[in-house]
Amino acid sequence: MMTIIQTHWPLIVALLFSSLLIILFMYLNSNYTSLLKVDSKWLALSMLPVLIVLLTGGYIYKFKGFGIEIETSLKEPIKDKIEFKARAQAEQAMTGTVEERKRKLSDLYNMTAEKKKSIERLSFINGYHNYDSTVVAEYLNELSNLEYIELLGSDSRFIGVMSADDLAGKEDEFVQSLAKGTVLVKFSHFIVTDSVDEDTSAIDALALIRKNTKRNFLPLLDKQGKMKGIVTAASLEKRIADDVLQASKRVSK
Numbered sequence: 571m572m573t574i575i576q577t578h579w580p581l582i583v584a585l586l587f588s589s590l591l592i593i594l595f596m597y598l599n600s601n602y603t604s605l606l607k608v609d610s611k612w613l614a615l616s617m618l619p620v621l622i623v624l625l626t627g628g629y630i631y632k633f634k635g636f637g638i639e640i641e642t643s644l645k646e647p648i649k650d651k652i653e654f655k656a657r658a659q660a661e662q663a664m665t666g667t668v669e670e671r672k673r674k675l676s677d678l679y680n681m682t683a684e685k686k687k688s689i690e691r692l693s694f695i696n697g698y699h700n701y702d703s704t705v706v707a708e709y710l711n712e713l714s715n716l717e718y719i720e721l722l723g724s725d726s727r728f729i730g731v732m733s734a735d736d737l738a739g740k741e742d743e744f745v746q747s748l749a750k751g752t753v754l755v756k757f758s759h760f761i762v763t764d765s766v767d768e769d770t771s772a773i774d775a776l777a778l779i780r781k782n783t784k785r786n787f788l789p790l791l792d793k794q795g796k797m798k799g800i801v802t803a804a805s806l807e808k809r810i811a812d813d814v815l816q817a818s819k820r821v822s823k
Contacts, residue, residue: 649768656690691718697751703741736760
């Protein structure tokens, strides 16, 4: 019994959550009829947690319920379905001599507010020696929308990504590990090395996030191994929910 629970716990949790949603909708329908009328779209929404677990867990590859069939939509490449985060070219917080360091900080302080807000990720090269922890800390402090730290190899190809929040307060250790080329080891608990490409489907991307990564996001790489943006679990789940509701509306017409 315990083995069954351990193996299928995501499905069990999803079933419980969906049951609670159905009870809530039924309660509202009974006591607040003017507020909510339970129809196919609300029933479809309540079953969404189960649907996601069934699809991402490999239990089924097609979901039919309430007249809904959404397999084709869910299997479409994410490049046509998802709004990526951190799509803009990453800034590189490189420093070298004292003069270069001053110039880099001057560039940062002279950025317009709009430019600062547009920067969602910083990129660093593993094995590069001329980073400065003070400059890195200033970038983290000044860039209010910074979310991701991208790590590159000496050939400028992607090797990993981590949350900017995980770097705060660890700038010295981070810079030292970059210089030694050991950042993937030192920060292994934070760095996501898995990735998806543009042809990956929403379901497959979400399954990979839940199965293999340390965070609720994955980098999207192009065919040259360059990072094009970030795909989050929340954006994938929203896309799946939208597909379910749209399909439900088409059926109910």
